[in-house]
Every structure is written in C-alpha cells, then in structure tokens.
C-alpha cells in the first residue's frame with residue numbers, strides 16, 4: 001500500500017480567551033492604533049447589532065440577523081482587506097461591511113425593507129448581502145476571474161456560514177476557483193449552528209477547512225474569536241491571492257451568542273449552560289484584556305469610545321427613522337436598465353394605486 | 363456574404379461580439395477545444411484564447427453563478443448550458459441573483475450576462491435533452507427570454523442579447539440548428555429585442571409562435587394558402603417581455619388566433635398571450651384563441667416524440683377550427 005496524499009491544516013490563534021499572548025504577534029499588532037481600530041470596529045459592530053435588535057423588538061425594523069459573539073471574525077476580515085478588494089458577504093457580516101464603509105444607515109434601511117440600503121455609497125463594487133445561503137460564493141469566483149483577466153492585483157473575499165458549506169454551490173465555487181487559480185478567499189464563519197442545526201448534523205467532516213482538499217486549494221483554521229488571528233490569516237490569504245498564488249479557504253471557529261435572527265428562539269435547541277460557557281470566549285473582552293494588560297487602554301479610553309459610537313449610531317437610527325419609503329413605482333425603476341414597454345402600464349397603475357380603495361396601503 | 367445555418371449564425375455572432383468588445387467572454391462545458399457539442403463555439407478558442415473561451419468544469423450552477431460575479435464586475439459573460447435539460451441547477455442563481463442584481467442595488471451593480479442553451483425536441487436525443495421550459499424563465503421579472511428562429515435572427519438577436527445591459531436567457535431551437543441556410547451579413551447589426559417579427563402577412567388568421575415551431579407554422583401557412591386561407595405568421599422572438607402590441611394589432615385585423623409552441627400547455631407562454639388577448643383584444647376576436655402545444659406530459663423518449671410535437675396537421679386543424687367558428 002502506498003500513500004497518495006497527506007493533508008495538514010494550520011490553526012492560528014494569537015490571543016487566548018483571557019487575552020494572553022499565546023501565538024506569534026503579527027506585525028500589524030505592534031501598532032497601538034491598529035489594535036485600537038480593531039477594538040473600535042468590534043465595539044461599533046456590537047452596539048450596532050444591539051440597536052438593530054431593539055429597533056426590531058419595538059416594531060421599527062424587519063427581521064435582523066445579529067452577529068453577537070462573531071465580531072472578531074467579521075471585523076478581522078474587514079481589516080485584512082484593501083479598499084479595492086471586493087467583499088461578497090452573507091447576511092451576518094455587518095462588522096465587515098461597516099469596516100469597509102457601508103454606513104449604519106444603509107444597513108438599517110436594508111433590514112427595514114428598503115432596497116436603497118444595498119446601494120452602498122462607499123464600497124461601490126461590494127456585493128449586497130446574500131440571503132440564499134452559500135449561493136454568493138460563486139460570485140466571488142467570477143468576480144476574482146474578472147480581476148485575473150484584467151491583470152488587476154485585487155482579491156475577492158466571500159463570507160458564508162457553516163451551513164453554507166453543505167451546499168453544492170459552495171463546492172462548485174471553491175472547485176472552479178481552484179481550477180481557474182483566481183484571487184478569491186472563502187471565509188467560513190463557523191458559528192456552530194445553522195439556525196437550529198449544530199455542526200455535527202451538518203457534516204461528518206472533522207473540520208470545514210478540510211473541504212478545501214477536494215478543491216485542491218489551501219485550507220486553514222483560525223480562532224474566529226481572536227481578531228488578531230483572523231486579520232492575520234485572512235490578510236495572508238488575501239496577499240497570496242493578490243500575488244497570483246490562487247484561492248484559499250479559511251474556517252473561522254466562532255460562536256453565535258444570540259438567536260439566529262430576531263425571528264428565532266435559540267433556547268428551543270441549545271442549553272443555556274452552553275451559551276454562558278461561550279460568553280467566556282467573548283472576542284471583545286479578549287482584545288480589551290490584552291490592550292489593558294499591555295497598558296494600551298484605559299477606562300477613559302473606553303468611555304470616550306462608547307460615547308463616540310453611541311453618538312454615531314444614534315444619528316444613524318434617527319436618519320433611518322426619518323427616511324420616507326420609496327414611491328411605489330421604484331419597484332419598476334431598477335428592474336431593467338430601461339423599462340420595457342410591456343411594463344409601462346403596470347408601473348402607471350402601481351404609481352397611481354387607482355384600484356386600491358385606500359390608496360394602496362391596505 | 364456567407365450562407366450560414368442557425369448554429370453557424372450563433373457562431374458568427376459570438377465571434378463578432380468577442381472581437382468587438384474585450385469584455386465579452388464565453389464559458390461552458392466543452393465549448394473550447396471541442397467547439398461545443400453542437401459546434402456553436404467552433405474555432406473561437408483558437409481565435410480568442412483560453413482566457414476568453416473557457417472550458418469549465420461540469421458545474422451548471424457554477425457556470426451561472428460565476429458568470430454573475432463576472433457580470434457584476436462589468437464583464438459580459440456568455441455562458442452556455444449544454445442542453446436546456448441541465449439548466450435547472452442555474453435557476454437559483456438566475457432567479458435569486460442575476461435577475462435582481464440591478465434592482466437590489468438600485469442600479470449600483472448589474473448583470474449583463476447571457477445564458478445560452480439549445481432547447482426543444484425533434485433530434486432523437488436521449489432523455490432530458492429535448493425539453494422546452496422557456497415559461498419557467500419567462501415568469502421571472504428582471505429577465506429577458508429570447509428565442510431566435512432563423513439564421514438572420516439568431517445573429518442579430520444574439521448580438522442584441524450580448525449588448526443588452528441586463529441578463530438574457532437565449533434559447534436556441536436545436537431542431538432547426540442546421541435546417542435552413544441563409545445569407546447573413548457579418549455586419550455587427552443587432553436585431554431589436556422585445557419585438558415580434560411578422561414573417562408572413564395574411565388576413566384570415568394569426569398564427570403566433572416561436573423557436574423551431576416557426577418553421578412548421580410557416581409550412582402550415584403555405585399549405586393553408588392552398589386551401590385559400592391567408593394566414594399571418596408572427597415569430598414572437600422575445601417571449602419575455604412580450605410585444606403584445608404587434609400581436610393585438612394583427613388579431614384586430616384577422617379576428618382569429620392560433621398560438622403554437624412546443625412546451626407543455628399549462629402555464630406556457632401561450633397562456634399569457636391568450637390572457638392578454640382576452641383583455642386587450644376581446645372585441646376583435648371572432649373565435650376562441652386556439653393553442654397547439656406539447657401535451658401536459660413528460661416529454662416522451664424518442665419513439666414518441668413526433669407525436670408530442672405540434673405538427674403541421676395539428677396547426678392546420680386548429681386554424682380551420684378558428685375559421686369555422688361562429
């Protein structure tokens with residue numbers, strides 16, 4: 001008998017849950033500003049999520065998918081990307097989107113039911129979030145193909161959940177990316193659940209990183225609650241992609257501390273004890289402990305940051321609540337580049353609401 | 363000017379689009395080295411290279427999904443699905459993403475892609491190779507569904523589809539891929555989308571059809587002429603969105619309408635045309651709208667396929683019924 005191939009998967013962790021340095025400190029982490037930026041990104045994401053959830057609870061926002069507990073993965077991905085890279089996100093990556101310049105107002109508009117929330121003013125080429133789980137991975141492959149064809153040194157980063165890796169299109173995406181050797185990075189934010197389905201019912205594989213093997217691309221695992229590790233690993237993969245060295249797959253091991261969405265009740269399928277144990281791995285506490293122990297963060301710094309974030313987000317919420325809905329004919333106005341003749345009459349009817357006795361809102 | 367078949371015209375249009383616009387690229391299974399199983403892409407790999415004529419893995423969802431990623435970046439991918447029977451894995455990508463990218467992002471991103479597939483029966487192909495399911499796509503807002511029925515229209519409509527800023531599903535009637543030859547000028551002229559073509563003028567009955575059935579319908583019209591029936595023949599060409607103006611105007615003159623399509627009856631595009639005629643042309647109708655279509659059955663294997671397809675005889679019988687009414 002002979003061995004055809006052997007595979008190994010790297011696992012990266014820089015800080016342990018207590019904030020102690022247990023791995024090699026990446027270069028960027030020598031700079032206080034860089035660390036504080038990551039910390040601010042995570043705090044901002046958590047506050048944003050909290051505001052969105054409370055808007056939903058008070059009937060002022062539609063269903064919302066919070067990233068509570070997953071901020072290190074989300075923010076680490078954002079920090080690893082360059083402005084001209086392209087993000088292809090799932091619906092749970094507000095942290096990455098906010099980092100890249102999508103505004104809190106845009107995200108609120110989206111979940112509040114307004115398509116204008118996908119017309120990002122800053123990362124103009126980023127994809128809107130994808131609700132059909134895993135389907136977005138393929139867009140990253142195609143987008144990265146465009147970069148390669150045009151000889152642009154840019155990378156595409158797709159983010160999906162552990163549930164998404166069970167879908168055929170995820171496999172098709174990494175397989176094609178491997179064959180085409182395109183600058184794409186696939187990050188699986190493994191928060192251990194797909195709604196109620198735990199990872200062990202999602203796959204018999206020991207890791208999701210190893211799914212890379214089937215596609216012939218590098219795969220690795222990272223502590224997804226360690227923002228330094230996530231940023232470091234994703235940046236490494238992005239650099240490889242930009243250097244023409246092809247795609248990779250990163251599995252970030254994290255945990256969803258909240259419900260799947262505001263429409264979910266996680267107590268139906270998991271024990272409170274499991275969740276409270278996981279709170280001990282809170283990514284925000286972890287970095288704050290590291291910063292504080294290193295003498296880089298004071299109580300005053302913390303208070304100032306919270307104030308700034310609160311002010312920004314309060315303003316965004318106010319702006320969201322003050323934004324009137326689009327006129328009904330907006331349904332037609334972006335359907336095609338030009339409205340086909342066949343739709344002119346329907347648009348007129350929608351705009352006028354003639355047959356709606358109560359003006360179209362009943 | 364070259365005499366070309368319908369599939370030859372597809373090839374000519376693809377070559378023209380590739381040479382005119384560096385953003386155009388082709389992807390699909392066996393389209394490169396092999397030139398496509400119907401030879402629609404023959405010679406294009408040699409002319410335009412493997413970066414723009416991509417032999418993909420066997421991955422229909424992957425072909426459609428990666429084309430969306432390319433298109434959002436401003437490329438103009440023309441993706442081939444080898445047979446329409448294998449197009450279904452693309453539906454999620456086409457319905458959930460391609461058709462609504464522009465709408466979701468309020469025009470920030472768009473999806474100028476073409477999804478080509480040979481469709482329809484009549485070539486004694488294996489199971490799953492003969493379907494006509496254009497109505498599935500025609501139901502989807504944000505898409506165009508375009509079906510050529512002659513070499514000239516294949517060339518012009520495919521160029522139009524590729525240049526169109528929105529996603530187009532382009533279905534090629536493979537039964538007539540090589541049936542007719544026409545002189546087609548490779549002049550880069552696109553044909554209009556969202557527009558019916560009146561192929562034969564007549565005053566007694568309007569025959570409305572598309573795809574491979576156009577040939578049969580024209581033949582039926584010629585035979586009806588020998589009986590003294592003067593039929594108008596309309597090739598719908600773009601089945602989504604529909605150019606009802608042309609159809610309604612024709613029926614206003616003839617008062618009678620027969621719709622012919624290979625796809626199954628229920629929920630077919632013919633049903634939509636009939637419904638719109640009922641609401642916009644009711645007073646000009648002198649007879650119920652007739653539909654000559656495939657049956658509401660699974661497309662049979664090859665021994666029975668001729669009995670499934672709308673035949674000239676069935677088309678003529680329906681026209682006679684419409685004429686005899688009232």
Ligand SMILES: Cc1ncc(C[n+]2csc(CCOP(=O)(O)OP(=O)(O)O)c2C)c(N)n1
Nearest residue numbers: 092131132133161162163164191193194195
């Ligand atoms: C293709 C598809 N199937 C089902 C759903 C309904 N759904 C929404 S989220 C979800 C679970 C996704 O889990 P995972 O990929 O692990 O991501 P997470 O939500 O945990 O971030 C399901 C089943 C969907 N949106 N898309």
